[in-house]
Amino acid sequence: xxEITKSYEPREVEKKWYAAWLESGAFKGKVAAGRESYSIxxxxxxxxxxxxxxxxxNNTIQDILIRRARLEGKSGLWIPxxxxxxxxxxxxxxxxxxxxKKTRHDLGRxxxxxxxxxxxxxxxxxxxxxxxxxxxxxxxxxxxxxxDPAYSxxxxxxxxxxxxxxxxxxxxxxxxxxxxxxxxxxxxxVIMKPSNGTLxxxxxxxxxxxxxxxxxxxxxxxxxxxxxxxxxxxDDPRYAGMIGKKVWRPLNRGQIPIIAxxxxxxxxxxxxxxxxxxxxxxxxxxxxxxxxxxxxxxxxNATLNELAGPELAGMERxxxxxxxxxxxxxxxxxxxxxxxxxxxxxSERADVPIEPRLTWQWWLRYPKIEEAKAAVxxxxxxxxxxxxxxxxxxxxxxxxxxxxxxxLWWGHRIPVWYRKGLxxxxxxxxxxKDPTKVHVSEKGPSDPENWVQxxxxxxxxxxxxxxxxxxxxxxxxxxxxxxxxxYFYPTETLVTGPDIIFFWVARMIMAALEFTRPGEPIxxxxxxxxxxxxxxxxxxxxxxxxxxxxxxxxPLDLIDAYGADGxxxxxxxxxxxxxxxxxxxxxxxQGKNFCNKLWNACRFRQxxxxxxxxSSPGAILGRITPSKFDADDHAxxxxxxxxxxxxxxxxxxxxxxxAAQALYGFFWNDFCDWYVEVSKSKLQSEDTxxxxxxxxxxxxxxxxxxxxxxxxxxxxxxxxxLGYGGANASSITESTVEDASKCATALGSLGAAPDASQxxxxxTMKAFVSQARALKAEHNLASRxxxxxxxxxxxxxxxxxxGNLSKLLRMAGAAEITRREAVDGAPATVTALGTxxxxxxxxxxxxxxxxxxxxxxxxxxxxxxxTEARLANQAFVSKAPPAVLEGARKQLAEQQAKSAELQRLLxxxx
RNA sequence: GGACCCUUAGCUCAGUUGGUUAGAGCGUUUCCUUGACAUGGAAAAGGUCACUGGUUCGAGUCCAGUAGGGUCCACCA
Numbered sequence: 001x002x003e004i005t006k007s008y009e010p011r012e013v014e015k016k017w018y019a020a021w022l023e024s025g026a027f028k029g030k031v032a033a034g035r036e037s038y039s040i041x042x043x044x045x046x047x048x049x050x051x052x053x054x055x056x057x058n059n060t061i062q063d064i065l066i067r068r069a070r071l072e073g074k075s076g077l078w079i080p081x082x083x084x085x086x087x088x089x090x091x092x093x094x095x096x097x098x099x100x101k102k103t104r105h106d107l108g109r110x111x112x113x114x115x116x117x118x119x120x121x122x123x124x125x126x127x128x129x130x131x132x133x134x135x136x137x138x139x140x141x142x143x144x145x146x147x148d149p150a151y152s153x154x155x156x157x158x159x160x161x162x163x164x165x166x167x168x169x170x171x172x173x174x175x176x177x178x179x180x181x182x183x184x185x186x187x188x189x190v191i192m193k194p195s196n197g198t199l200x201x202x203x204x205x206x207x208x209x210x211x212x213x214x215x216x217x218x219x220x221x222x223x224x225x226x227x228x229x230x231x232x233x234x235d236d237p238r239y240a241g242m243i244g245k246k247v248w249r250p251l252n253r254g255q256i257p258i259i260a261x262x263x264x265x266x267x268x269x270x271x272x273x274x275x276x277x278x279x280x281x282x283x284x285x286x287x288x289x290x291x292x293x294x295x296x297x298x299x300x301n302a303t304l305n306e307l308a309g310p311e312l313a314g315m316e317r318x319x320x321x322x323x324x325x326x327x328x329x330x331x332x333x334x335x336x337x338x339x340x341x342x343x344x345x346x347s348e349r350a351d352v353p354i355e356p357r358l359t360w361q362w363w364l365r366y367p368k369i370e371e372a373k374a375a376v377x378x379x380x381x382x383x384x385x386x387x388x389x390x391x392x393x394x395x396x397x398x399x400x401x402x403x404x405x406x407x408l409w410w411g412h413r414i415p416v417w418y419r420k421g422l423x424x425x426x427x428x429x430x431x432x433k434d435p436t437k438v439h440v441s442e443k444g445p446s447d448p449e450n451w452v453q454x455x456x457x458x459x460x461x462x463x464x465x466x467x468x469x470x471x472x473x474x475x476x477x478x479x480x481x482x483x484x485x486x487y488f489y490p491t492e493t494l495v496t497g498p499d500i501i502f503f504w505v506a507r508m509i510m511a512a513l514e515f516t517r518p519g520e521p522i523x524x525x526x527x528x529x530x531x532x533x534x535x536x537x538x539x540x541x542x543x544x545x546x547x548x549x550x551x552x553x554x555p556l557d558l559i560d561a562y563g564a565d566g567x568x569x570x571x572x573x574x575x576x577x578x579x580x581x582x583x584x585x586x587x588x589x590q591g592k593n594f595c596n597k598l599w600n601a602c603r604f605r606q607x608x609x610x611x612x613x614x615s616s617p618g619a620i621l622g623r624i625t626p627s628k629f630d631a632d633d634h635a636x637x638x639x640x641x642x643x644x645x646x647x648x649x650x651x652x653x654x655x656x657x658x659a660a661q662a663l664y665g666f667f668w669n670d671f672c673d674w675y676v677e678v679s680k681s682k683l684q685s686e687d688t689x690x691x692x693x694x695x696x697x698x699x700x701x702x703x704x705x706x707x708x709x710x711x712x713x714x715x716x717x718x719x720x721x722l723g724y725g726g727a728n729a730s731s732i733t734e735s736t737v738e739d740a741s742k743c744a745t746a747l748g749s750l751g752a753a754p755d756a757s758q759x760x761x762x763x764t765m766k767a768f769v770s771q772a773r774a775l776k777a778e779h780n781l782a783s784r785x786x787x788x789x790x791x792x793x794x795x796x797x798x799x800x801x802x803g804n805l806s807k808l809l810r811m812a813g814a815a816e817i818t819r820r821e822a823v824d825g826a827p828a829t830v831t832a833l834g835t836x837x838x839x840x841x842x843x844x845x846x847x848x849x850x851x852x853x854x855x856x857x858x859x860x861x862x863x864x865x866x867t868e869a870r871l872a873n874q875a876f877v878s879k880a881p882p883a884v885l886e887g888a889r890k891q892l893a894e895q896q897a898k899s900a901e902l903q904r905l906l907x908x909x910x
Numbered sequence: 911g912g913a914c915c916c917u918u919a920g921c922u923c924a925g926u927u928g929g930u931u932a933g934a935g936c937g938u939u940u941c942c943u944u945g946a947c948a949u950g951g952a953a954a955a956g957g958u959c960a961c962u963g964g965u966u967c968g969a970g971u972c973c974a975g976u977a978g979g980g981u982c983c984a985c986c987a
Binding site: 218264265280342390398498584653664665680770773777782785866867874888890 | 915936937942947950967
């Protein structure tokens, strides 16, 4: 076996093992009868996406879950994939065309889509290769893309089904229109942003009372040409006599009525509201109530059209805003303007203000809303952290129909055909359901020459909402069997960000409940049993990571600098459950350092003695002689069991960073800083050496297994180097990790169950060593290893010291510890094992020594009085549990004894 | 307007049913290249747990309120 190198060099190790895993099929999801399944579907990143630190966190967690599940003996399946991301991808390709001074219309629909596919083949989906560098153990053979023919067919199938079930309809409604992408958006794709604008005060002159005016306030004077009324509150006394009268519209001059409507807030401004039904949702509703005409003065790209009047027609909306204000200033209609901040809806993708726009769109009445609520409320689906369920339920309580059509070309074209010659916008509700006029099917009409297909495509989320089951062959029985649907569905855990709880999580739940396993209980139809919401990773200043800020580190650079394992461990250790995360590169460095520590501890094991039979836990246990255990052996096994127990607990509670920290602390502090150090003495003696090496093997083997989900590459490498894979060098991925109780049973059956009191004595010795080192450091002897120590103590403490003398001397850096009856004039410290003196040849600085001891006495006195007060409290004594009471009494006794000894020391210094 | 989250060491954060003297990493100070590791080791300094009140024998932890910061939902022109 080659010697382990001095420091861990990740690059080659990562490359080697990733290839080996792919080669051996370690990531393949296999239906294994009799074994529990554990499946995860990856939230499909956008095909345009590049790996950022958020993906790293998200996918590391998924990888941890799936690798741990495999080690627990479950059959794991992690399905990767890509989202076609309609608007984003189309925008990327159109941007490319623009460089050639072309638009998609120059190419035509078919050619354009072909161009997008070309782009996808050449540049799309690089993110999946980047995930391989991270070590993601996906079943890559099952990678799916939402625009793949098979997946697309499933999307279309769902549309037609929902249409037939009466959930989908076409309707002319106010939508959020993106003037940049030229498409409708769902409410979820609109982001409200506070914007600084101007509130314009405009007066409308009464037609039959020249010189009298009604004043309104507006932030959008350019829409005045579309005004069809002025509305006031019916009970507003100021306008009581005016209702029904007419005023002059100041732009695109014409007469419009004053109407009364409850929607008007009399307390806002003048209490009069201009009504522009084509350009405001509330105004539209008012218009409907009063049968007002709709004057749409905007083009699709938000320039003004001829209905806006000759002065404004053709202008861009913001220029028109200025211009209209100027025009009204000239005419005297504008009587004031003031700076004003209001919320404006922006298109999430294009980042421009949306326009409310009346258009024909396809709408979905969500299916299974009540059941979707029940699924989470009744715990069939568990959210982690649980509080997100409230957000989810609130959204479902107030859910609105979903606008699923998009005026794009890249996407799933809606499977609706209109009979040629019909005006689709003139069809009545009944005609839309008439198969002789409107055809809806997966395959299309048999006589396509007589039909025209709908131009619109589906919202991207109206394809990805099927992800958990459409990636498993649904609805085709043969494909479902091939993909193991029966075995792997529902999936176990979804790992995602809370920002897409509405976009994706809630919709997946509804789709799954509607379409999977009809007639079966809800627990069989849910798409996943758990949803783990990650935090959002922010930069050191707390800002969101974003391309435009340039504050997002490139994960590939981080992998180069710290290794994939270092990155994974670092990221997971700063990602507590449920909170946003400040990215700190030094924590990634810490991950790297931990890997190096692990590496070197294994190196130490290798250098300490020949590998015994390491092929199985049983083989290692066979090398152990429990009768030769000393306190340190008991302690490290005890700690190993509790670390195992803690990790078990963390996995059931989705506390990954706590698990990582527990392993970090155990391995670094308990194993490296103590056990490995005491091993250096134990290895000197043939009597203790074999046991010590076997225990190291036991600890290292288990630690590698516990750590493997977090840091897969290095653990696999060390597993091989130390021979834990046995004669046929099997991979760590093929092994199993045992839980704490099984480990305890295995040790117990060998008579090697760790003894708690022995383990506790090690804590006492650690404190003793630490105090000895501190005593040396106080007197500038920290680096000396030849100091002599003297101890005044009782028989039992002394026997513990004697029994562990060589280790204690090595750990404390002392040449000897001798037992004394009395010592005078030497610096000392009071330990739980007696009063420890430093044998100083030189004279002691009595003043400094007295000051130090006095300070310690004072600090102790505070604690003593606190404990005394508690014990003096009758209520405490009568109500506190016996264990707490006992603890307090014991503590007081110890504190008092220590204080007395310190007082004695102080006196002895004169 | 509604809901939720956060405030603990210089910095970034843990702290799981309330119970000894509140922890980690980084940073700082001092010392150490001793044959696993300087990507390391040892020691040390540093916190009235935002504030106020309540419940309790006992509160960083539970409850109410206040202040500051953040997120989501709704949105009045």
